[in-house]
Amino acid sequence: MNKPQLRGDYSRAALDYSVEQDWPAYTAEEHALYRRLFERQSKLVPRYACPEWIAAISGLDAATQIPDFEQVSRKLRSRTGWQIVAVPGLIPDDAFFTHLANRRFPVTVWLRKPEEFDYIVEPDVFHDFFGHVPLLFDQVYADHLYEYGKGGLKAMRLDAVKMLARLYWYTIEFGLMKTKSGVKAYGAGLLSSGGELAYCVDDPRPHRLGFDLERMMRTGYLIDRYQATYFVIDSFEQLMRETAPDFTPIYARLRGLAPFAADAA
Numbered sequence: 001m002n003k004p005q006l007r008g009d010y011s012r013a014a015l016d017y018s019v020e021q022d023w024p025a026y027t028a029e030e031h032a033l034y035r036r037l038f039e040r041q042s043k044l045v046p047r048y049a050c051p052e053w054i055a056a057i058s059g060l061d062a063a064t065q066i067p068d069f070e071q072v073s074r075k076l077r078s079r080t081g082w083q084i085v086a087v088p089g090l091i092p093d094d095a096f097f098t099h100l101a102n103r104r105f106p107v108t109v110w111l112r113k114p115e116e117f118d119y120i121v122e123p124d125v126f127h128d129f130f131g132h133v134p135l136l137f138d139q140v141y142a143d144h145l146y147e148y149g150k151g152g153l154k155a156m157r158l159d160a161v162k163m164l165a166r167l168y169w170y171t172i173e174f175g176l177m178k179t180k181s182g183v184k185a186y187g188a189g190l191l192s193s194g195g196e197l198a199y200c201v202d203d204p205r206p207h208r209l210g211f212d213l214e215r216m217m218r219t220g221y222l223i224d225r226y227q228a229t230y231f232v233i234d235s236f237e238q239l240m241r242e243t244a245p246d247f248t249p250i251y252a253r254l255r256g257l258a259p260f261a262a263d264a265a
């Protein structure tokens with residue numbers, strides 16, 4: 001995570017990597033680009049997003065301009081005890097896990113450039129906000145992410161962050177959920193994607209496996225193409241339940257096993 005070429009401005013960050021959002025500094029062009037991103041996804045989410053995400057988004061007043069994090073945090077705090085913390089971009093594992101373990105979700109302050117409309121490698125404010133924040137209004141999801149944060153600090157002590165990060169990738173970023181009206185997306189990387197949101201549900205090519213903790217932990221991933229494998233949960237309750245056991249013996253056992261290739265599940 002500590003890659004030197006990260007594009008955010010880290011010079012003003014506090015020790016926990018938080019910054020001021022400085023909402024008044026966003027330009028009219030940035031708000032307009034955000035609105036275009038929001039409009040594109042709005043055509044897709046009724047069909048492809050999970051019900052928990054859909055239930056939350058309309059209460060957020062986030063359609064027309066880059067949201068003011070503090071306003072949203074006020075709503076979030078009263079609903080699930082979470083808040084948003086502004087960050088310059090990706091942050092080191094220990095800072096990230098510590099925020100989650102204190103019910104603070106780090107959201108990147110900067111917005112992508114117009115030429116990155118379709119695709120961006122690093123998370124920006126649109127991905128972080130649109131993809132992740134609505135689900136923090138769901139108590140089970142929010143509680144799970146809090147447990148994940150504590151689990152991350154523990155995984156650091158056990159030198160198992162890579163395995164835990166894969167679990168995050170295949171659930172929080174690219175997870176699918178089975179619902180009464182079909183398979184839907186809850187992963188933030190899907191919800192904020194112009195192309196993969198329909199692909200992950202409709203395309204016959206990718207594998208769609210049921211929840212399989214050990215398989216997720218053993219499956220590498222590629223950040224620059226659509227996923228070859230998605231894991232489908234039944235509910236956030238299932239996600240909570242399946243991740244509740246102590247991972248210590250699981251990490252110890254999986255460490256010796258060969259990984260599954262990202263593109264060959």
Ligand code: PHE
Binds near residue numbers: 144243244247
């Ligand atoms: N149960 C995990 C552990 O013991 C922690 C965890 C919880 C990890 C929820 C991910 C999600 O390490």
Ligand code: CO
Binds near residue numbers: 128189
């Ligand atoms: Co994300």
